[in-house]
Amino acid sequence: MDRILIVEDDSETAEAIAREVRALGCTPVWHATLDEGVAAATEGGEFRVIVLDRMLPGGDGVEAMARIRAGGSRALILVLSALGRAAQRVEGLEKGADDYLPKPFEPEELRARLRALLRRGTIEVLDNDLLAFGDLEIRLKARTVHVRRNHVAVSPKEFELITFFARNAGQVVTRMQLLENVWNLHFDPGTNVVDVHVGRLRRKLEEAGAQAIQTARGEGYIFAPLRAN
Amino acid sequence: MDRILIVEDDSETAEAIAREVRALGCTPVWHATLDEGVAAATEGGEFRVIVLDRMLPGGDGVEAMARIRAGGSRALILVLSALGRAAQRVEGLEKGADDYLPKPFEPEELRARLRALLRRGTIEVLDNDLLAFGDLEIRLKARTVHVRRNHVAVSPKEFELITFFARNAGQVVTRMQLLENVWNLHFDPGTNVVDVHVGRLRRKLEEAGAQAIQTARGEGYIFAPLRAN
DNA sequence: GGCCGGATGACAGGCCCGTGACAAATCCTG
DNA sequence: CAGGATTTGTCACGGGCCTGTCATCCGGCC
Numbered sequence: 001m002d003r004i005l006i007v008e009d010d011s012e013t014a015e016a017i018a019r020e021v022r023a024l025g026c027t028p029v030w031h032a033t034l035d036e037g038v039a040a041a042t043e044g045g046e047f048r049v050i051v052l053d054r055m056l057p058g059g060d061g062v063e064a065m066a067r068i069r070a071g072g073s074r075a076l077i078l079v080l081s082a083l084g085r086a087a088q089r090v091e092g093l094e095k096g097a098d099d100y101l102p103k104p105f106e107p108e109e110l111r112a113r114l115r116a117l118l119r120r121g122t123i124e125v126l127d128n129d130l131l132a133f134g135d136l137e138i139r140l141k142a143r144t145v146h147v148r149r150n151h152v153a154v155s156p157k158e159f160e161l162i163t164f165f166a167r168n169a170g171q172v173v174t175r176m177q178l179l180e181n182v183w184n185l186h187f188d189p190g191t192n193v194v195d196v197h198v199g200r201l202r203r204k205l206e207e208a209g210a211q212a213i214q215t216a217r218g219e220g221y222i223f224a225p226l227r228a229n
Numbered sequence: 230m231d232r233i234l235i236v237e238d239d240s241e242t243a244e245a246i247a248r249e250v251r252a253l254g255c256t257p258v259w260h261a262t263l264d265e266g267v268a269a270a271t272e273g274g275e276f277r278v279i280v281l282d283r284m285l286p287g288g289d290g291v292e293a294m295a296r297i298r299a300g301g302s303r304a305l306i307l308v309l310s311a312l313g314r315a316a317q318r319v320e321g322l323e324k325g326a327d328d329y330l331p332k333p334f335e336p337e338e339l340r341a342r343l344r345a346l347l348r349r350g351t352i353e354v355l356d357n358d359l360l361a362f363g364d365l366e367i368r369l370k371a372r373t374v375h376v377r378r379n380h381v382a383v384s385p386k387e388f389e390l391i392t393f394f395a396r397n398a399g400q401v402v403t404r405m406q407l408l409e410n411v412w413n414l415h416f417d418p419g420t421n422v423v424d425v426h427v428g429r430l431r432r433k434l435e436e437a438g439a440q441a442i443q444t445a446r447g448e449g450y451i452f453a454p455l456r457a458n
Numbered sequence: 459g460g461c462c463g464g465a466t467g468a469c470a471g472g473c474c475c476g477t478g479a480c481a482a483a484t485c486c487t488g
Numbered sequence: 489c490a491g492g493a494t495t496t497g498t499c500a501c502g503g504g505c506c507t508g509t510c511a512t513c514c515g516g517c518c
Contacts, residue, residue, distance in 0.1 A: 143401050
């Protein structure tokens, strides 16, 4: 049974989270302070996912991530925050969070995101620099993509794109999601920008030998690199 | 393809390591005794990484590191040990190991660490006096730069620049970072000073035969001495 | 066959970056 | 101290790579 760590000072919220965790068939473990949470994350058995409140007495959750990673935990981290604006979101993700959810949240949304994180599994999150799927690697700090240890030249936008895909690997990603998260557009521009860019990226990846992007007709795209080895 | 040296007396463990090495697209070379291992490390072609068991008949692996370094190898060393507690770990790292992994280990963890070492591709030897990347060397105390053992004349500012780049090798370095750390400016001067200096430095390095500085459009620059792929 | 959603190729505009020339500042040297 | 050499910073210009748009093509599906 997979264990999920909840670090959250408000007991009511914590209970709401725990409910969703149980609904997914996982075991919730709750700690109310940062120090306890970090200790639990780095000592006891591995957790699959850590749900981390960003605003806690005793420090910023984002800072805590560094300590958790340094402690060797390979759990995926979902950051919760009342400061739910795009800038915050980006900062959180860059600092090593795997997902970000603004408070207040809908129970269904939390569950959906948790499910996505659990499903990810196939990713090896190493030191918040590398996203690896079999022989496809994305190096965040160098902003490069490698397939079979060969460099694949991608443009800035293509890198944003593949990064977003990678963070949502294995699930359908809609055009709208891409427009919002990669283009920062909150409306449909009425063109096929997304298609074109996905096409270009797909071509480059396939030339390098990676069949990574599938299209889900009428839905969007799915990033699912087949796991060789 | 990169070669990785395995020094380990237990053939079963050695095979497990070799498997991970191959999974990363590298070639494993196995020796079962310390003396053979040291000889291989110092004589034949250069290895990228050496996986060294700490407890071997014939001596302590940590001692062997000194001999390997003395022999001129620039490989990164990963020490394996059954004595896997923090104190040992620290001792190993201080004696010149680049990473430390307790036995028994998870295959994925070994792979992750090997991957990290391969990505690092640098070595600092001798009291932080030398930064070496393949055939590009930076001597901090003498403030000189060498490519293929040939001296490259750089101006003071260019030396500051390449030093900062080297310390952040493999990651995107933004113009702002450079302005802050090399120019001590905490605002954007609105000119292209950085571009010009990077251009000049880049030219000198390339004339000497080192393709070291890549530009990341819209982001900044990346110092990545071609470790090929 | 017609329709719909997606793929692809071509193209134009824009923006970012590289470069050469020049001026100011600093250092060295006699 | 003077004069030259080197270094450092500014600017303007040109070119090339991205990016977004559109028109067209393709392939399934009813």
